[in-house]
Amino acid sequence: MNVAELRSDDEILAARDVMRQLRPDIAAEDYLATVRRMMEGGYRQAGVFEEGEVRAVGGFRIFEMLYTGGSLMYVDDLSTDTRQRSRGHGRALLDWLKAEARARGCVQLHLDSGVQRALAHRFYFREGLTVSSFHFRTEL
Template identity: 60%
Template sequence: MPTPSADRVTVQQAATDEEIVATRAVMRQLRPDVPADEYLGTVRRMMQSDGYRLAAVYDGGEVRAVAGYRVMEMLYCGRILYVDDLNTDAAARSQGYGKVLLDWLKAEARAQGCRQLHLDSGVQREQTHRFYFREGLAINCYHFRIPLAPAEG
């Protein structure tokens, strides 16, 4: 597998409106239900209320991979970095960008005093799971959910 060249590949947090919008096309490959015209507002709201952060891998000025994450503390595992979203541009997969970003997320977790990095991944994403296993992640629990109707007012 080719690896991205260190002299042209960078990882940086997306904080300005322009930087957040630059991640939209790659993120929407993973999260197509977020309307393009609502992406910036949704991300901004999550950043302000939930501590959501975005990081992106840039190669030659183009976003190749993106991750949404937050730092949190849980009773059962302590302080963690939780990855909400992690995606490599479909046209740039298997070129090392995902590894660059996951390595950056691990380093960010350590820098933030986290004891672990956590993420959930849909059961249908078999290729993605192979990547996670190669990178040392392990399945340690099931994630359960139930849709809830809005509360009657």
């Protein structure tokens, strides 16, 4: 198992099917252009590779907010291939994200998870994440 940042078009496309399990509304043919456009604004991706296949993928950003007292890593997306769950890929990816955040001087790691994702929440609690606030939104 190897975790690495996805930089090339081929690497980004290799993770597309796993990411689309979490984000199915992104059309397959638009995926690369969408990710590349987001990368212009600071979005990055990392993937867990095993036997030449992407088993898990995460999208993240690093930025500052006043209330954190420093930089934070915000995890936009964290998706493990549904056929590969409970094999350590999610943990390996989250460990890599935490290490990357520390290496970049971040004081916190944040992520939001839909209220319907009970199995994901169980994983996050097991990995030491806590519920620290509600996240509110409105459609515009």
